[in-house]
Amino acid sequence: MTVPPQETALATREAPRAAVLARLSPRHLAIGGAIIIALLLPLLTTSFVTFQLTLVMIYGLAILGLNLLTGFNGQFSLGHSAFYGIGAYTAAILMDQADLAYYWTLPCSGMLCFAVGFLFGLPALRLQGLYLALATFALATAMPQILKFHPLEPLTGGVQGIAILKPDPPPGVPLSADQWLYYFTLAVLLVMFACAANLVKSRTGRAIMAIRDHPLAAAAMGINTALYKTLTFGVSALYTGVAGALGAIAVQFVAPDSFTFLLSVSLLVGLVIGGVASIPGSLVGGLFVLFVPNIAESVSRGLAGAVYGVILLLVIYVMPSGAAGLARLLAAKFSSIRTLHIEGKSV
Amino acid sequence: MMLEVSGLRAFYGQSQALHGLDFTLAEGSIVTLLGANGAGKTTTLRALCGMVRMSGEIRFDGKPIAGRATEDIVRLGIAHVPEARGTFVRMTVEENLRLGAMTRRNRGAITADLNQVYAEFPRLRERRQQQAGTLSGGEQQMLAVGRALMLRPRLMLLDEPSFGLAPLVVEELFENLRRLNRERGVGMLIVEQNAALALDLAEHAYLLETGHIVRAGPAQEIGKDEAVRRSYLGY
Amino acid sequence: MELLLQQLMAGLATGAIYAAMALAVVMIYQAIDHLNFAQGEMAMFSTFLAWQMIQWGQPYWVAFVAAVVLSFLGGVAIERVLFKPIHNAPILSQLVAFIALYGILNSSAGEIWDFTIKTFPTPFGSAPLFGQNLISTHQAGMIGVTLAMLGLLYLFFRGSRLGLAMRAAAANPDSARLVGIRVGWMLALGWGMSAAVGAVAGMLIAPVVFLEPNMMLGVLLYGFAGAVLGGLSSPGGAVAGGFAVGVIENLAGTFIPYVGRELKLTIALVLIVAVLMVRPSGVFGRAVVSRV
Numbered sequence: 123m124t125v126p127p128q129e130t131a132l133a134t135r136e137a138p139r140a141a142v143l144a145r146l147s148p149r150h151l152a153i154g155g156a157i158i159i160a161l162l163l164p165l166l167t168t169s170f171v172t173f174q175l176t177l178v179m180i181y182g183l184a185i186l187g188l189n190l191l192t193g194f195n196g197q198f199s200l201g202h203s204a205f206y207g208i209g210a211y212t213a214a215i216l217m218d219q220a221d222l223a224y225y226w227t228l229p230c231s232g233m234l235c236f237a238v239g240f241l242f243g244l245p246a247l248r249l250q251g252l253y254l255a256l257a258t259f260a261l262a263t264a265m266p267q268i269l270k271f272h273p274l275e276p277l278t279g280g281v282q283g284i285a286i287l288k289p290d291p292p293p294g295v296p297l298s299a300d301q302w303l304y305y306f307t308l309a310v311l312l313v314m315f316a317c318a319a320n321l322v323k324s325r326t327g328r329a330i331m332a333i334r335d336h337p338l339a340a341a342a343m344g345i346n347t348a349l350y351k352t353l354t355f356g357v358s359a360l361y362t363g364v365a366g367a368l369g370a371i372a373v374q375f376v377a378p379d380s381f382t383f384l385l386s387v388s389l390l391v392g393l394v395i396g397g398v399a400s401i402p403g404s405l406v407g408g409l410f411v412l413f414v415p416n417i418a419e420s421v422s423r424g425l426a427g428a429v430y431g432v433i434l435l436l437v438i439y440v441m442p443s444g445a446a447g448l449a450r451l452l453a454a455k456f457s458s459i460r461t462l463h464i465e466g467k468s469v
Numbered sequence: 470m471m472l473e474v475s476g477l478r479a480f481y482g483q484s485q486a487l488h489g490l491d492f493t494l495a496e497g498s499i500v501t502l503l504g505a506n507g508a509g510k511t512t513t514l515r516a517l518c519g520m521v522r523m524s525g526e527i528r529f530d531g532k533p534i535a536g537r538a539t540e541d542i543v544r545l546g547i548a549h550v551p552e553a554r555g556t557f558v559r560m561t562v563e564e565n566l567r568l569g570a571m572t573r574r575n576r577g578a579i580t581a582d583l584n585q586v587y588a589e590f591p592r593l594r595e596r597r598q599q600q601a602g603t604l605s606g607g608e609q610q611m612l613a614v615g616r617a618l619m620l621r622p623r624l625m626l627l628d629e630p631s632f633g634l635a636p637l638v639v640e641e642l643f644e645n646l647r648r649l650n651r652e653r654g655v656g657m658l659i660v661e662q663n664a665a666l667a668l669d670l671a672e673h674a675y676l677l678e679t680g681h682i683v684r685a686g687p688a689q690e691i692g693k694d695e696a697v698r699r700s701y702l703g704y
Numbered sequence: 705m706e707l708l709l710q711q712l713m714a715g716l717a718t719g720a721i722y723a724a725m726a727l728a729v730v731m732i733y734q735a736i737d738h739l740n741f742a743q744g745e746m747a748m749f750s751t752f753l754a755w756q757m758i759q760w761g762q763p764y765w766v767a768f769v770a771a772v773v774l775s776f777l778g779g780v781a782i783e784r785v786l787f788k789p790i791h792n793a794p795i796l797s798q799l800v801a802f803i804a805l806y807g808i809l810n811s812s813a814g815e816i817w818d819f820t821i822k823t824f825p826t827p828f829g830s831a832p833l834f835g836q837n838l839i840s841t842h843q844a845g846m847i848g849v850t851l852a853m854l855g856l857l858y859l860f861f862r863g864s865r866l867g868l869a870m871r872a873a874a875a876n877p878d879s880a881r882l883v884g885i886r887v888g889w890m891l892a893l894g895w896g897m898s899a900a901v902g903a904v905a906g907m908l909i910a911p912v913v914f915l916e917p918n919m920m921l922g923v924l925l926y927g928f929a930g931a932v933l934g935g936l937s938s939p940g941g942a943v944a945g946g947f948a949v950g951v952i953e954n955l956a957g958t959f960i961p962y963v964g965r966e967l968k969l970t971i972a973l974v975l976i977v978a979v980l981m982v983r984p985s986g987v988f989g990r991a992v993v994s995r996v
Contacts, residue, residue, distance in 0.1 A: 192796070245977075248984050252739060256932045257980065260973035263925075267967050387803060394800045427811030434804035435786065442793035518882070543884040555879035557872055568872050571865070572884035616883070 160308055164301040172300045173372070174412060179311045180368045182408030185392040186318055186401060187361030192390075193399035194322060195354040196334030198251060200386045201242075201258030204265040205235050205359040207381030209366025211269065214284040214376040215277060224289040224371050228310065231367035232360045239359025243352035262383040269378035283377030286370065307368055314361060319401055321357075330354055331399075362389075395437055397446025406445040410437075470528075471496040471624060471656055472517075477525035479509070479516040479680075486512045488680040489525070494624070494673075497654040499646075501667040501688065503697075504677035510660040511552055513677070514626045517658075518542055518549050529624070544572050548617035549626040554609050558602030562593055565601050565612055569619030579619070586615040589645065607638035614645070624656040631663045639663070643670055668692040711958045712951060717843030718912070719950020720850040724905035725927025726946035727854060728898045730939050733931070735874045735894025741802040744924030745809035746782075746899050747906030748917060750775040752817050754907055755824055755915055764827055768907060772900050779899025783892040813917040824910035846908045853901060854943050861939075870894060925969060926953065933976045935989020944988065949976070 164172040188202045212234050213227035222230070242261065249257055269278050278284070291302035321327050332340040333347050341347050370376050388411045396407030418430035441448040472494040479487040487509050494500045504510050516523040519539045527535040534542050543549070548569075557565050566586060570579045587594035590611045596604060601612060610630060617625050630646070631639040643666055649655055661667035667688075668674055674691040676684035684691060691697055725744070732740045740746075754771035758764065786805065790798055828845030861867035873880040873890035880887050905927075906920065913919050926949050934945025949972055956971045979987065 245981055248981055250984070252936060253932060253980050253984060253986070256929065256973070257977045259925075260970065260977050263973060264970045267970050390796070391800055391803060394796045398794065398796055424815045425811050427807040428815070429811075431804035431807030431811070434800055434807070438793065438797050438801050438804070439789055442790055442797045444797070520878075520881075539881040540884050540886050543882060549882050551879070551882065555876065555882060557876055557879060559875060560868075560871070564868060567865075568868060568880075568883050568885075571869055571872075620883070 157312070161305075164297075164304045169298060169300045172304050176300070176304045176307050176372050177369070178405070178408045178412050179307045180365050180372060180408070181389075181392060181411050182405035183311055183314060183368070184362045184365035185389055185396060185407045185411075186315065186404040187358045187363075187365065188389050188393050189396075189399065189401070189404050190318065190321075190361060191354055191358035193393060194327070194334060195330045195351065195358075197243075197246065197351065197355065198255045199258040199358075200255050200383065200390070201261035202358075202362050202389050203381050203383060203385035204261045205239060205362040206366035206369065206385060206389075207265045207269065207376075207378075208238060209235050209363030210370035210376045210381065211278060211284070211366075212363070213367035213370045214286050217286045217371075218284050219277075225306075227367050227371070228364050232364045235363025235366075236356040236360040239363075240352050240356035242359075243355025246355065247348055247351060259383065259386075262386045266378040266382050269381070278378075279376075281378060283375060283380075285375050288374050289371065303372060307372070310364070310368065314364065315401060318361070322401065326350070391434065395434075395444055397444030397449075400444065400446030403444055403446035470494065471530060472658070473526075473528040474517070475526045477513070477516055477523065477527065479512050479521050479523045481512075481521065486521075486680050487516065487523075490677075490680075490682055492675050492682065492685065494656055494658055496623075497650070497656050498673065499650055499657045499659065499671045500673045500675070501671035502658065502660045502675050502677055503662075503664050503667060503691075505662070505700075507679070508677040509680040510677055511628050512680075514549060514551075514628050514658070514660055517626060518547070543620070546620065546623040547626065548620045548622035548624070550613045550617050550628060550630065552628040552632065554613040556601045556604075556609050556612060558600065560601055561598050562601050562604070562612060563597045565616055566593070566619050569616035572620065582619055582621065586618055589649070590615055606633050607635070607642070610634060610638075610642060611645070614642075614649075618649070618653075618655075622655060624658065627657060627659045629660055629662060631661060631666060639666065646670060664692075664697070707958070708955075711954050713839040714843070715951030715954035716947055717839050717846055717950070718954065719930075719947035720843070720846040721905055721909040721912075721923055721946075722926040722930045722949050723943040723946025724846075724850045724853065724901065724908065725923055726930040726934065726942040727850070727857070727939055728901040728905060729924075729927055729931045730934075730936055730942040731857070731901065732894060732898040733936050734939075735870065735891055735898070739802075739928065740895075740898070741799070741924075742805035742809060743898065743902050744920030744927070745806050745813070746775065746779065747902035747923075748920040749809050749813055750778075750899070750903035751824065751906035751910050751915060752813055752917075754903075755822060755910075756817075758825065764825055768827075771907065772903050775899040775903035776896040778896075780892045780896040782899075783895035784888075787895075788888065810917055817917070819916055819918075821914040821916045824907070824915045826911040830911075842911060849904065849908060850943065850946075853904060854939065857897075857901075857939065866893075922969065926950070926972065929973055929976050932986055933979060935986025938986070938988040941986060941988025945986070 163175060184202065184206055187205070188199060191197050191199050191202075209231035212231040213224070216222040216227045216230060217224060246254055246257060268274070270281055271278075272280070288299050288303065290299055291297045295302065297305070322331075329340065329345045329350055332343070332345060333350055337347060392407030392411040393404070394407075395410045396405065397403030414433055415426070415430055418433060419426040421429045443450075470493045474493070475491045477487055477490040478485060490513065492500070492502075502510050502513060512521060515521045517527060519534075519537055519542055523535065525535060526533065529542075529545055529547065532545075534545065557568065560568070563583075566583055567579070570582065573579055587597070592608055593612060593615055596608065601609065604612060614625075614627075614630070627646075630642060634642065646657065646659075647670055650657055659667055659671065668691060669688075671688040674684075674686065674688045675682050676691065676697060684694065684697065725747070728743055728747070729739060732743065750771045753774055754767040757767035757770060762770070782805070787798070787801065790801055826842045826845070828842040830840045830842050832840055861871055869880070869885045870890045870893060872883070873885050873887045874894070877887045880890070905923070909923060910919065913923070927946060930946035930949040931942040932945070933948060934941030934943070936942070952975055953968050953972045956975075957968045960971065983989075
């Protein structure tokens with residue numbers, strides 16, 4: 123398509139501006155803005171809301187873990203409540219019985235969950251789709267039972283669980299415990315989200331997604347599908363496990379019945395609402411999973427479940443591909459309007 | 470005219486595959502749509518059956534059918550034999566054939582037609598209780614044609630019937646199509662890459678290039694056309 | 705030895721319920737290609753409807769038939785109204801819709817009929833069968849009804865035109881449309897039938913586990929497990945799987961120490977997963993071999 127002369131002149135005049143703007147894409151601006159808001163929030167709101175926002179980030183991180191496995195690699199998991207639980211209990215046990223500082227519990231939980239996830243991923247290689255779902259479901263139902271298992275009680279505290287103390291901010295830092303935990307979680311979140319984003323954009327990420335989209339073709343291209351699938355299982359479990367550890371620290375308590383299959387369902391709902399295979403979507407999912415059940419209950423105590431169900435359905439109708447899908451749709455519409463505008467056509 | 474198409478456009482998402490086709494098909498005649506890969510041949514057939522997003526006018530027996538659901542178009546007597554045959558692989562040959570008659574009521578007539586299909590394609594009768602997925606390519610093609618016939622169609626749409634078949638098998642298939650057209654008066658719109666065979670069978674031909682009809686006329690003339698010969702017939 | 709035999713029979717009896725549930729699960733799976741997590745709640749709701757009619761003075765059989773018919777219609781309605789709009793949405797989104805349906809049904813039932821347990825009558829009585837102490841007449845009735853349903857469904861799908869059309873619509877919707885089958889309505893029909901089978905399962909098990917809104921969760925899970933064990937492509941396999949799960953659950957509960965009610969499910973699942981390791985598509989399932 124030939125460009126008329128005056129439009130070429132306009133383009134060259136706009137070139138220097140465009141070059142700077144090209145480096146600062148709307149995406150970067152949005153992320154920067156969000157981080158700034160996130161940094162300011164605890165200073166502007168109550169302790170309880172800060173605590174809730176911390177939980178949103180924790181759930182978002184847990185959902186990101188599930189996203190890596192199910193969204194990016196296509197392996198369906200109903201068992202992530204187990205990894206969350208393992209992470210949480212690891213943190214609690216290490217803090218309670220080994221007097222380990224709270225920040226060291228995160229790498230410990232992460233590595234343990236990676237190992238468990240990787241080991242679970244090995245036999246899972248043989249299972250597809252719903253059969254894999256059932257296997258992960260078995261894992262999810264087994265977890266509370268294992269945690270309540272009589273012979274393990276000295277370690278796990280049995281049905282009563284374990285109580286731990288919320289960490290204090292380091293000396294000299296003028297923040298409350300809730301605010302400190304918020305910033306600590308935010309830091310962990312940013313680092314782990316950045317790592318996930320890098321992973322997804324890398325060659326490894328492309329291989330992982332290739333396996334999801336067309337396993338046969340991926341294998342034919344020389345991708346070691348077995349290795350990538352089990353590694354992804356491990357990494358996914360790591361993320362959710364770290365989230366679990368943070369969760370234990372935030373809530374100051376772990377008990378077997380907090381880590382049932384229902385948690386797995388919540389994570390799945392959060393994954394879908396936020397947007398499958400969308401990293402920022404995971405946070406939206408966390409937001410949904412924390413607040414919407416409370417909203418449903420405030421509408422009607424007796425019919426809370428029904429209200430929640432109706433909300434879920436409405437959200438799915440409006441955005442079948444989650445919040446990320448809606449964002450993509452709007453962005454596409456917006457950019458097509460911009461393109462038509464630049465071409466001088468009327469919208 | 471049994472089939473009249475004007476201004477047919479078709480879209481896959483944002484991209485446009487057909488850019489305004491006009492063609493017709495007379496009752497009981499055979500028309501072929503030629504073109505290379507990606508020309509839009511399959512899209513044309515799918516548009517006729519309401520399987521892709523389209524705009525334009527399609528009239529079957531004078532009645533407009535554009536925009537109607539596939540199931541309803543089929544019920545008007547249009548049988549579509551798709552690319553890759555669309556066999557129900559886990560069902561038996563007989564079940565596949567009976568499915569072709571799903572929209573008909575008269576049990577006796579259906580059974581009679583079934584026997585006639587077996588008479589025309591004896592190999593299907595041999596394999597009537599076999600899983601359709603175990604049949605060879607040529608047999609599956611015959612099954613697909615047989616299933617289309619079970620509809621007692623007035624018009625058959627055939628999408629690359631020669632695809633993936635050995636030359637001798639293709640010859641036999643086209644002989645069958647010729648005979649069916651002669652004996653039953655079924656109209657046929659055949660989409661083909663194998664120009665020589667198609668031009669031999671058809672009465673009229675259209676040449677499709679990237680969603681446009683670039684040549685139209687009696688099959689014999691198209692077959693003698695210099696450009697067509699060089700590009701599609703190889704001599 | 706008598707204990708083993710008794711537990712075996714008891715296992716088969718509870719297994720009959722899981723088998724019925726598994727049948728409903730597989731039927732819907734074959735029609736829509738995924739599992740309906742709300743299946744159990746639909747069955748529970750249907751059973752409550754029957755109970756309500758009995759409370760209003762209707763004889764058992766009238767309530768039974770009415771509940772089955774209403775369930776069928778309800779299943780069709782749910783598909784056409786709730787799930788048709790998201791037909792083309794990604795699978796995971798549809799999954800969330802099932803979860804939503806679960807919440808709606810469970811919560812509504814609790815609100816309408818509250819959570820206290822109620823008794824539900826059985827037409828079979830609870831006397832020991834043939835005077836032997838192996839199983840009761842009700843348990844025998846459960847097994848009988850489940851097998852009868854399986855038989856009827858088999859005849860329907862293999863022997864009738866409508867059954868053929870439904871199988872075609874599920875197997876290859878595009879080709880089914882090309883032979884004039886109204887695929888959307890076949891889907892709805894599949895839902896309706898599945899809901900009806902679920903209703904029968906619910907009304908059979910309510911006398912045993914007592915009627916309350918959460919009664920079906922365990923049954924559904926065992927039903928899923930049975931369906932997966934048997935192979936999701938085989939209704940007969942699903943029924944066999946259901947019976948097997950019932951037996952495994954009962955024997956595990958009786959003969960393995962430390963195993964309480966909740967651990968039984970885990971053990972059953974672990975055993976099933978072990979089986980899936982050896983036969984990844986279920987015992988009777990056929991691996992779908994597709995040419996590239």
